[in-house]
Structure formats: structure tokens, C-alpha cells
Amino acid sequence: MIEPSNSPVTGQGDAAKARPWTAATDAQPLDVQRELLLEESTANEKVISLWRLVFCLVAATQMVLHVAFNSTRIGHQDWVALGCIFAGVLYSALLFVIISQRGYTPFLSYISVGIDISLISGALLGLAMSGEPMFAVNNAVATPLYLLAISLAGLRYNPRVTVFAAALAALEYAGVVWYSVARGDLYNLADPLVYDQANRFGQFDLVMQLTRLVLIGSGGVIATFGVRRARELRTASILDALTQVFNRGFFDERFRHEFDRAERYGRVLSLVVVDVDNFKRYNDRNGHLEGDQVLREVADILRFGLRSTDTVARYGGEEFVALLPETSKEQAMALVERLRQRVDQHAFLHEESQPGGSLTISAGVATYPGDGDRPDRIFEYADQALYEAKRSGRNKVQG
Numbered sequence: 001m002i003e004p005s006n007s008p009v010t011g012q013g014d015a016a017k018a019r020p021w022t023a024a025t026d027a028q029p030l031d032v033q034r035e036l037l038l039e040e041s042t043a044n045e046k047v048i049s050l051w052r053l054v055f056c057l058v059a060a061t062q063m064v065l066h067v068a069f070n071s072t073r074i075g076h077q078d079w080v081a082l083g084c085i086f087a088g089v090l091y092s093a094l095l096f097v098i099i100s101q102r103g104y105t106p107f108l109s110y111i112s113v114g115i116d117i118s119l120i121s122g123a124l125l126g127l128a129m130s131g132e133p134m135f136a137v138n139n140a141v142a143t144p145l146y147l148l149a150i151s152l153a154g155l156r157y158n159p160r161v162t163v164f165a166a167a168l169a170a171l172e173y174a175g176v177v178w179y180s181v182a183r184g185d186l187y188n189l190a191d192p193l194v195y196d197q198a199n200r201f202g203q204f205d206l207v208m209q210l211t212r213l214v215l216i217g218s219g220g221v222i223a224t225f226g227v228r229r230a231r232e233l234r235t236a237s238i239l240d241a242l243t244q245v246f247n248r249g250f251f252d253e254r255f256r257h258e259f260d261r262a263e264r265y266g267r268v269l270s271l272v273v274v275d276v277d278n279f280k281r282y283n284d285r286n287g288h289l290e291g292d293q294v295l296r297e298v299a300d301i302l303r304f305g306l307r308s309t310d311t312v313a314r315y316g317g318e319e320f321v322a323l324l325p326e327t328s329k330e331q332a333m334a335l336v337e338r339l340r341q342r343v344d345q346h347a348f349l350h351e352e353s354q355p356g357g358s359l360t361i362s363a364g365v366a367t368y369p370g371d372g373d374r375p376d377r378i379f380e381y382a383d384q385a386l387y388e389a390k391r392s393g394r395n396k397v398q399g
Contacts, residue, residue, distance in 0.1 A: 087122075113156075120142060150220055271366050273382040
């Protein structure tokens with residue numbers, strides 16, 4: 001049964017109008033953006049942890065077989081690599097369990113990335129301490145592994161994490177080089193040990209070491225800009241460019257998510273469909289630029305008039321939609337009625353040319369589970385309620 005709200009007061013004079021609406025902040029979109037990025041970061045962190053665990057297990061198996069079936073004497077570098085790989089296995093398994101069972105927090109990104117980089121540096125430092133300093137500083141895979149760790153840091157969608165990763169990698173690698181030079185006297189080719197290592201692993205080249213540090217830093221800069229661009233694109237993909245509320249694509253996704261949650265936990269969910277009354281008339285009389293400004297101001301009124309847990313989106317043209325989780329039909333009707341009154345009392349430019357001398361909205365409200373058992377039926381009920389509000393004189397809320 002679709003019933004209208006109390007008859008609104010229309011045609012109020014300009015003296016009763018509110019001051020023009022000030023520019024809105026992006027508080028709600030930013031909150032949702034953080035939530036979406038956190039969800040994606042959590043999923044990525046799980047994939048990274050699982051990949052890291054599988055990689056370390058494969059590497060550990062390979063190293064154990066190498067040690068078991070190698071007839072020659074096992075070198076220091078073999079034991080160092082084996083120790084680092086097993087440490088990586090334990091750390092990867094622990095981190096995967098924590099994320100899977102206790103959830104993910106942004107602070108874990110710093111720990112995860114930090115340990116990844118420290119494992120690489122620890123392996124190099126172990127080689128230097130075990131008598132292979134030239135192998136530590138001329139290792140061919142060290143720089144690619146650092147860059148891989150920095151690239152994976154970008155999957156946390158946090159530019160601070162990529163900066164942290166690059167800075168930590170550069171500092172730790174510089175420390176390894178300093179320790180290797182100080183301990184091994186790598187410039188002294190007269191030393192038989194240094195000469196032997198130089199023949200096997202190449203001579204120490206300070207320019208090459210500085211180049212590696214520059215590469216690590218450049219990798220951090222590229223990863224950071226990539227993360228910033230990804231965040232900008234993610235924001236653009238969920239916002240309506242004109243009104244800066246959410247767009248239809250995001251609303252459809254959010255509606256399914258909220259409906260599934262309401263159905264799973266036996267909660268109520270209200271949907272509101274809002275339409276600006278006689279908007280075509282306003283556009284034809286005042287032009288599209290003025291019409292666009294009206295849409296921005298209406299969107300701001302709706303956004304600031306709802307709770308942070310609610311979702312406001314532009315559905316198309318002059319039509320807006322709002323999701324009100326855990327809100328009954330009566331509560332939703334009362335809330336939307338207050339929004340209707342705010343729009344009615346707001347001072348829009350050139351609104352005196354509108355019927356009744358005021359620019360207004362009409363709204364239809366539907367609530368799960370009373371008005372439908374599927375998202376499309378809920379939306380159909382709200383849309384029909386909006387049609388009844390329009391047909392019965394506009395500037396009304398019906399549900």
C-alpha cells in the first residue's frame with residue numbers, strides 16, 4: 001500500500017529560504033574509498049602471503065635436495081640461503097594465518113613489506129659475515145628481488161608503504177655494502193681471498209653499487225606514483241563527475257552487497273528514489289549550466305542530510321537514489337521528509353520560474369523485507385512510489 005507523507009508546505013517566500021548551500025566535502029566518498037581500498041588490500045595481502053609461502057616452500061625443497069645430494073662440501077652461502085628460506089617459510093605461514101583469521105590492518109603492510117626486504121638484506125649480510133663479502137655486493141639477483149618487493153608493496157594501495165619499502169631497501173643495502181667493504185677490504189686485490197672472490201664474483205665497483213641504490217630509489221618513486229594514480233582512478237570509477245556523489249555502477253554493486261547482508265542477518269534495508277520536480281522545465285528556461293548547479297546542490301543536501309553509513313548516488317539525469325541500512329519504513333519516511341523540506345526551503349537560483357515558485361523534489365521509499373524479497377522488486381516498489389508522488393502533485397514522499 002503506497003501512502004503519501006503529510007502534505008508539504010509549498011510556495012514559501014524568499015525570506016524563508018535557506019542560504020545557498022556551501023561546497024560539500026568528500027567525507028563520505030573518501031570513507032567508502034578507504035573501505036574499498038582496505039578490502040582490496042586485504043585480498044591482495046592474502047594472495048601475496050600465499051604466493052610468498054608457496055615460493056619459500058619450493059625454494060626450501062630445492063635447497064634441501066641440493067644439500068642432501070651434493071657430494072661436494074656445502075658452502076657458507078648454501079647454509080645462509082637455507083636459513084633465510086626457512087625463516088621466510090615460518091614468517092609467511094604466520095602472516096597468512098593472522099590475515100585469514102584475525103583480519104587485516106594497514107599496519108600489517110609495513111610489517112609484511114619490512115620483513116620481505118629484511119629477508120633479502122639478511123641473506124646478503126649473512127654472505128658477507130660468512131666470508132663471502134664480494135658475493136654479497138655483486139649478487140645478480142639482489143636488486144631484482146628488492147624491486148620485486150617494492151612493486152608488491154604497491155598492491156597495498158598505500159603510497160606511504162611504497163616510500164617506506166624503497167627507503168628501507170636502500171638503507172639496508174647501503175648497510176650491507178658498507179659492512180662488506182669494512183670487513184672484507186674489497187679494494188685490496190693483493191689479499192688472496194679478495195683476489196679469489198673477485199675472480200669468481202667480479203671486482204668491487206663503487207659506481208655500480210651507487211647505481212643499484214639509484215635503481216632501488218627509482219623503483220620506489222615509480223611504485224609510489226603508480227599507487228597514487230591507481231587511487232585516483234579508483235575514486236573516479238565510483239563517483240559521478242558532476243555531483244561528486246556515487247555513480248550508478250557503484251550503487252548497483254553496493255545495493256547487492258547491502259541486500260545480501262540484510263538477508264543474511266535478518267535486518268531491514270530501505271531504498272529511496274528521489275527525482276527533482278519539473279527539472280526539464282528549469283533546464284529549458286535557465287540553461288544546462290544552471291541545471292547542473294541545481295543537481296550539485298540537491299546532491300549536497302541529500303549527502304549531508306544522511307548518515308555516514310548511508311549511500312547516496314546519482315542514478316541518472318535528475319534522479320538520485322539512497323540506501324539506508326538497518327532503517328525501517330517509518331524511519332526512512334521521516335528522514336526523507338526532512339530532506340524534502342530542506343530542498344523546499346533551499347534558495348536555488350531562478351527557482352521563482354518553477355511551479356509554486358520553488359524548486360522541489362519527490363521521493364519514493366521501499367523497505368526490505370516488507371516491500372519485496374529481491375533487489376529488483378525493492379527498486380521497482382520505490383520507483384512506483386515515486387511515480388505516485390509525481391502523479392499526486394509532486395513535492396511529496398511516498399512509500
